[in-house]
Amino acid sequence: MAFEPPRRLVRALGETAPEGDDWLERLPEALRQAVDLRGLTVERVQVPGGRGSLVVLVSAADGRPAVLKLAPPRARPEAERTALAHWGGRGAVELLEPRAAEGVLLLERLHPDVSVRSLAESRALLEAAGTLRRLWVQPPADHPFETVAGRTGRQAAGMRAGAEAHPEVAPLVDAALLAREELLAAPPEERLLHGTFRQSKVLAGDRMPWLAVGPDPVVGEPAFDLARLVRDRVEDLIAQPSGAATTRRRIKRLAESLEVDRDRLRGWTLFRAVESGVRAARVGRPRDAELLLEFAGWL
Template identity: 65%
Template sequence: MGFEPPERLVRALGETYGEAAGGWLGRLPALADEALSVPGHEVLPERVVAPGGRSSLVLLVHRPDGTPAALKIAPPAAGPALERAALAHWNGWGAVELLLPGDRAALPGDALLLERLGHEVSLRSLPEAKALLEAAGTVRRLWVGPPPGHPFETVVERTGRQAEPMRAAAARDEALAPLVTAALAAREELVAQETESFLLHGNFRQSKVLSGGRAPWLAVGPEPLTGERAYDLARLVRDRVEDLIASPGGAVTARRRIRKLADSLEVDQARLHGWTLFRAVESGTRALTAGRRREGELTLEFAGWL
């Protein structure tokens, strides 16, 4: 199948993996052809989803019986095996369904064959209050116990890895030091007291919840890990950050979101506040390091409100 990877994917992978991204992108058409033609599970390509995501290629396809599906291909470093394990464990409950479960899920090229969702319609299409309500109902379904012997890292492990790049960013730009210091202090306090361990989406936000047929809304694109639920909600708090920053009442709205989400999903408000601060500062410093200055500045301004 001849195609050009979406520019958004090319740019994002270059920022994340540097020169190594070019090698994988060069092999991508061959990987797609191989995944499309697995004996006994051949699928017919329809089109590439564009602009698509930042970490994988998604092809809209049809199975031999005409059933629409989506073929997702991601570089090994993006963790497609972990995504497969999480989706298999959720088994369609609150999340997109893996169409080839078990041993058959090991398609070549780290590909996943998924049920077709409405890729053009996410929760971001809804008014804010309704979107948050539907998001809360969706993420609640994902919070289950992890499977025995699971391969997922913990919140403590993931955030520990993220701490050093945050310190490095603060060392390069002393203006970041107060926020980075506060975020790292919040993390230390949070991980010292963590008591629960659920399977988490890891990157849950409104754009990761798409319209479906068998359920109104289903989550996609997990970066799964295990730990406390407050961590999983923290990214959701800063959704539509551009609108928040532009609003004269943005800071009040952000703090209100923390209260409402904590109350509706029965998580500790102070812990949600702490993880929201840490994740915003981590995301903001990472965006600045990658050269996405506007994104980084907006996210760090949001963090300053907290």
């Protein structure tokens, strides 16, 4: 099966690939095997697609449209499978094949080119927040998911290294790490979270108007999940003369609509923006780093 993986995927995986990783080289054969095993017909590769997986639009043997997703181990596809099975299609894309080869997911077909980003900003935030609320459920017993404390602990180490390499960001890193420490000292009740939620992760569906895709599930407090949504369309926020005030209003509105503590949402928004900005600088995306760190400075 001849195909070219999307350039976005190649670039993103190149930023995070451990030494000796050959997942991209093995991808054509893995795709062929996954398609042949299930008797699927390939329609097209989704472009630009995701940053951590190959998404292929397919038809099942009975003609039903579906999505075949292949992801490397570092994208934690088995955690995604477990989370989707636990949600059972409530607020998220439905898993069509509970058991499959590691790193292969067969999913309900949504409308991949229509996300809530196609809506006006205020309506998009409302619809995205409503989708996110449905995902905040009790995690399964003996769950395999990473915790917010564990994930942000790993990220904190990278932030400290980034501050050493770029001393000008050290004050923001210190503020973000202090916020994390205070937030983890007295966390509210934990829920299963999407983990990487934003407007582009909410697609139009048939059985429900909007459904979430692409989770990197984690267990922790809902404010952590909501924090990523606060900075959606960050480039538009930065371009506005009133961007800082708009951000504060967005935090207030989202916190009130989803019954999340406003200060906790602000703290996690700060941490996640600084972490993303430092990481963008480390992998050679200076423009993204500049936007994210300027946004973080408003918080």
